[in-house]
Amino acid sequence: MKLTFKKGLVHGLPICLGYLSVSFGFGISAVASGLSVLEATLISATNLTSAGQAAGIEIIAAAGGYIEMALTQLIINLRYALMGISLSQKIDKAYSVPARMVTSFGITDEIFAVAYSQTGQITSLYMLGMILISCLGWTGGTLLGAVAGTVLPVIITGALGIMLYAMFIAIVVPVAKEDKKVLAAVFIAIALSVIFKYLLPFVSAGFAIIICAVVASLLAALIFPIKEEEE
Amino acid sequence: MSLAIYMVVMAGVTYLIRMLPFTLMRKKIKSRFFRSFLYYVPYAVLSAMTFPSIFYSTGNVITAAVGTFTALVLAYYKKPLIVVALCAAASALTVALIIKFV
Incomplete structure (x- = not known):
């Protein structure tokens, strides 16, 4: 079964919906820490990573150094380097260097997990489809969260501020339990x-x-x- | 400190760490120690980021503690991410409303 662009879109749909909710929490937190709706959305569109972005807005809010920012992103996102190496063993021969350079942007925990679990060789179009729809969910959710953060009353945005952390708990606890x-x-x-x-x-x-x-x-x-x- | 530079540094480092290994690597990492290290990093990062910061995430330690407890219990029973997040927020909001109006 060939891994087509369309198949990438279909496989990316659940990731998109999951991202929509996680990034909603990020949008709320980003606006609460002083960023504008546009800035929060732009960060999501250019980073596509939850923990790295959450640490990033903390550093921006605390006026940390640029080196500190770079090192923090390096450590938090180090796992993507390993995923990229694993994924590079499974791609088809037609997967060009420019295609690698474009689709590497979309190596996330979820996209890696879905792509890596495929039985056939991974094509660049399949990756592209999955990344495009996931990125749409991630950026769109941030936009919605950031807008909600600016229009909802403080008592609600305060409570929503816990969402991003609650999701981190939801990622770690089931693994730590086993x-x-x-x-x-x-x-x-x-x-x-x-x-x-x-x-x-x-x-x-x-x-x-x-x-x-x-x-x-x-x-x-x-x-x-x-x-x-x-x- | 310029926000534009922060954003370029964030996006640049995050992209390079994804792009370089995927584009250049042709071999697997052999070191068992290094692979073990990388296996633990995501969980250590998320844990250090969550605690104790989560207790200050709602602006009130009591509502945050209730939300944290809700999240821990639901996560322990492997509920989906969105369910854990929304229930944590809902329980924090409920306590916040009780504190405000009762």
């Missing part, structure tokens, strides 16, 4: 994050996230190296 090694990494990261927040408040948000994530992941990798099949 995999105790992930649970250990999670607890180390949270413990470090709490220490930074209350005992080392002079360390800026971006660097605190980097240090927490790197230290927790290094410790977990040292103590609990993964087996081959857990990739």
Whole structure:
């Protein structure tokens, strides 16, 4: 079964709907932290990543440094490098270098997971279809959330501000429940994050996230190296 | 600090880290340690970003704590992302309304 552009659109539709809701939360948070509707939407259209963007608006709100911004994005999005490497093993021969350069923009957790689970070789048109519709959901949801954030009363936008974090919980908890090694990494990261927040408040948000994530992941990798099949 | 530069740095770094390996790499990463490290990074990042920040996400620690509890319970029972997020917000809003009007 050939992986066509149309098939990419169909496979991307559930991702699009999921993104619509996640990015709605991002739009609310972005406007609450002082960005305009246009700026929030533009960030989503050019980044297409939840955790990186959430950390990004934190750094902007705290007037952090550009190096801090670059390093934070590097660490948070490091997983995409690995996904890109894995995906590069599964693409068809006609997948040109320019096509790689364009479609690499759309390597996200969800798009990677769907593309990688296909049995046939992945075509550039299939990737393009899935990315276009997913990107539409991500950017559109941000726009809606940002507009909602500016027109809804504070008591509602305040409550909606928890959505993005609740989604992070929804991503981590089911995995940590099944995999105790992930649970250990999670607890180390949270413990470090709490220490930074209350005992080392002079360390800026971006660097605190980097240090927490790197230290927790290094410790977990040292103590609990993964087996081959857990990739 | 310029917002335009922040946005260029964000988008630029995020794009390059996706583009370079996908475009240039032809081999698999062999190191078990490095693969383990990369496996844990997303969960460590999300956990560090969520706690304790989530308690300040609604502007009121009590409503945020209720929302967090709701999210943890629903996530434990593997409810979909959107259900977890909306129920967390709804429970936080309910408590906020109770505090305001009761």
